[in-house]
Amino acid sequence: MSNDSAGPARSFPPAEYAARIRALLAALRRQRLDGALIAGEIARLYYTGIETSNGLLWVDAREGPVFFTDFRYIFAARRALPFMSCALLKRGPESERAMRRRAAAWRRCGYEGSQPAAAFARRKGLLERVSDWVDVDDLIGAQRAVKSPREQQAMRRALAANDGLLSVLLPQLHAGLSEWEIRGLLRREADRLGQGEAFDCIVCVGANAAECHHRPGRDKLWPNQPLLLDFGVRLDHYCADLTRCVVFGRPSPLFRELHRIVLAANRRAVRAIRPGMTGAEVDAVARRHIEKAGYGRAFGHGLGHGLGLEVHEAPSFAASCKTEIRPGMTITVEPGIYLPGRAGVRIEDVVLITRTGCEVLTHAPHWIER
Amino acid sequence: MSNDSAGPARSFPPAEYAARIRALLAALRRQRLDGALIAGEIARLYYTGIETSNGLLWVDAREGPVFFTDFRYIFAARRALPFMSCALLKRGPESERAMRRRAAAWRRCGYEGSQPAAAFARRKGLLERVSDWVDVDDLIGAQRAVKSPREQQAMRRALAANDGLLSVLLPQLHAGLSEWEIRGLLRREADRLGQGEAFDCIVCVGANAAECHHRPGRDKLWPNQPLLLDFGVRLDHYCADLTRCVVFGRPSPLFRELHRIVLAANRRAVRAIRPGMTGAEVDAVARRHIEKAGYGRAFGHGLGHGLGLEVHEAPSFAASCKTEIRPGMTITVEPGIYLPGRAGVRIEDVVLITRTGCEVLTHAPHWIER
Numbered sequence: 001m002s003n004d005s006a007g008p009a010r011s012f013p014p015a016e017y018a019a020r021i022r023a024l025l026a027a028l029r030r031q032r033l034d035g036a037l038i039a040g041e042i043a044r045l046y047y048t049g050i051e052t053s054n055g056l057l058w059v060d061a062r063e064g065p066v067f068f069t070d071f072r073y074i075f076a077a078r079r080a081l082p083f084m085s086c087a088l089l090k091r092g093p094e095s096e097r098a099m100r101r102r103a104a105a106w107r108r109c110g111y112e113g114s115q116p117a118a119a120f121a122r123r124k125g126l127l128e129r130v131s132d133w134v135d136v137d138d139l140i141g142a143q144r145a146v147k148s149p150r151e152q153q154a155m156r157r158a159l160a161a162n163d164g165l166l167s168v169l170l171p172q173l174h175a176g177l178s179e180w181e182i183r184g185l186l187r188r189e190a191d192r193l194g195q196g197e198a199f200d201c202i203v204c205v206g207a208n209a210a211e212c213h214h215r216p217g218r219d220k221l222w223p224n225q226p227l228l229l230d231f232g233v234r235l236d237h238y239c240a241d242l243t244r245c246v247v248f249g250r251p252s253p254l255f256r257e258l259h260r261i262v263l264a265a266n267r268r269a270v271r272a273i274r275p276g277m278t279g280a281e282v283d284a285v286a287r288r289h290i291e292k293a294g295y296g297r298a299f300g301h302g303l304g305h306g307l308g309l310e311v312h313e314a315p316s317f318a319a320s321c322k323t324e325i326r327p328g329m330t331i332t333v334e335p336g337i338y339l340p341g342r343a344g345v346r347i348e349d350v351v352l353i354t355r356t357g358c359e360v361l362t363h364a365p366h367w368i369e370r
Numbered sequence: 371m372s373n374d375s376a377g378p379a380r381s382f383p384p385a386e387y388a389a390r391i392r393a394l395l396a397a398l399r400r401q402r403l404d405g406a407l408i409a410g411e412i413a414r415l416y417y418t419g420i421e422t423s424n425g426l427l428w429v430d431a432r433e434g435p436v437f438f439t440d441f442r443y444i445f446a447a448r449r450a451l452p453f454m455s456c457a458l459l460k461r462g463p464e465s466e467r468a469m470r471r472r473a474a475a476w477r478r479c480g481y482e483g484s485q486p487a488a489a490f491a492r493r494k495g496l497l498e499r500v501s502d503w504v505d506v507d508d509l510i511g512a513q514r515a516v517k518s519p520r521e522q523q524a525m526r527r528a529l530a531a532n533d534g535l536l537s538v539l540l541p542q543l544h545a546g547l548s549e550w551e552i553r554g555l556l557r558r559e560a561d562r563l564g565q566g567e568a569f570d571c572i573v574c575v576g577a578n579a580a581e582c583h584h585r586p587g588r589d590k591l592w593p594n595q596p597l598l599l600d601f602g603v604r605l606d607h608y609c610a611d612l613t614r615c616v617v618f619g620r621p622s623p624l625f626r627e628l629h630r631i632v633l634a635a636n637r638r639a640v641r642a643i644r645p646g647m648t649g650a651e652v653d654a655v656a657r658r659h660i661e662k663a664g665y666g667r668a669f670g671h672g673l674g675h676g677l678g679l680e681v682h683e684a685p686s687f688a689a690s691c692k693t694e695i696r697p698g699m700t701i702t703v704e705p706g707i708y709l710p711g712r713a714g715v716r717i718e719d720v721v722l723i724t725r726t727g728c729e730v731l732t733h734a735p736h737w738i739e740r
Contacts, residue, residue, distance in 0.1 A: 008585060051585070053583065072582060113488025113489075113491075115486065116487065117490035118483025118507070121483075137488070180377050184562070187566070188561070192554070212442060217378045218378065300441070
């Protein structure tokens, strides 16, 4: 078995990251921020393209960023980031003094609400002249939500690899396999066709599909049972996500009915999507359809979520999401109906928002019989 | 290929978690805390034994805990936790009012410094009568560091599975394989013998081993090159960790010398370990040996770290660690020497601290030729 089809993750050329930094600086200035401290692992990857387990982007809204990272990554950082100052992050007071000095004039500073509370307390202590701390997670999330052309290509590649995974997996499935064994097959293919899984796959035989976050167990697949698979490879840092129900033998009339309703809800949402709609409005299209069919209470989650460097990112198709969707966003559409002890159906595609509507990036068939 | 040897993770009987909760309450009272809010995913798993992606342990130091979790997990929680109150966590003000009411008398409250800053700010706003917030990460870490007899058994099983992984992997290795391909073989065996990897494995051919956190790439294994492998399975929630250098053909005199020094440093540290020593004192034993051999500056990391539900937990064998080691702790011993562009050696075992010294739980041979 070889891994020829995939390999170590690759990054984009430096121009991509330089453009992201320019957009970040503009966003900080629009919020009248003097600067920001960005330490989250995914945010660092987004702005630098290199994976570091330790580092901090010190960003002055006018002068630009300095990337502090430790001895393990400093050489790689200097090579990869010709457009950015890089500084060695040392333990103890030396690096802290350097950051404090550079931020002497800051009064209004951005911070990540997602960072550990203890780390934030330390940084607050360091920059004691800052009077206003503003949570910039949403600002960064909004930037990351709109994918650049290179990112759209990466998403297409990840999603194509994932569709491919489903098609090589299907012939390996047969009655008698346990959920745990199917998980094993799926993970092996995810290693071969991508760089592993973007998230722990969900494998449900029969009525287990009625549990949204069922964990694969010892239950076996039997003839005439449906199988729900929810999985995604990671490829070059970007995440795929796909849910399909596979039918073995003759599905029950109830399963057929649920599948028909869920698929229609999925299609209605996809057809309705236009840039400028809020996430809540898109969610409502699918929800109304399922409610009219009498299963409103059995659709207990949002319609979808942004997808990119993370499996769940901004924006979401959910009643609580007031964000207007914009061209370049990649979002899942995944209505479902869950009847505990009886049946569960979810059908998930990924769409790219375009100037006139959306393009479905998922190409796996919606109805799969084996 | 079947996954008969491993399967879904199993938890301990309820008595184990009841004991952990009792110990937590005692520790909170010793710190004169009225209560604590515990929301971290691993801490929740530690105190409840069930995996939940959403939940909060509301712990009154006198009355005990209430586990708030959402509709996806509430039934499983009530089944698994007969000794603990469970409450449905709802969005919006209802659950918040319940928590506020229950904590009306709290003045001094524990919080996790590792939680997101924004989440902590919300919780602070909720319990506005609390005047003293105390970071309890160290308190929880100190409890988790000392493994119960059941946990020690789980660690033994995870480490034995990992030793087994190395022995089934070795016959599959041959010249011409790339680091990426070896990573693929390793991950497949980790799925078969455990529940996947506890962390992304490190695979380094030749001089790549001089980079401590090298990511597997396209470089191939050639005859007479050493191969460094650092990997660990996860089994029933517990993490293994093992580093070995494998020699193919004739290793260089430099490699032999480094290996001899590093192995002696490992053995000296293991022999020196006694409960009551600080992590810094144990680190110093190995460090002095490598310094005397002239490679002190080439050993740029700590000697080891606690291992359990997480790959890195308290305490550590490092100059900065003033914690006294105690019987029941499981800690890695992993000295290394790294000469960029030339060679790298690290030899990692896991020890269980006993009343008189330590027991080495790793049984893989130290010198491996193929």
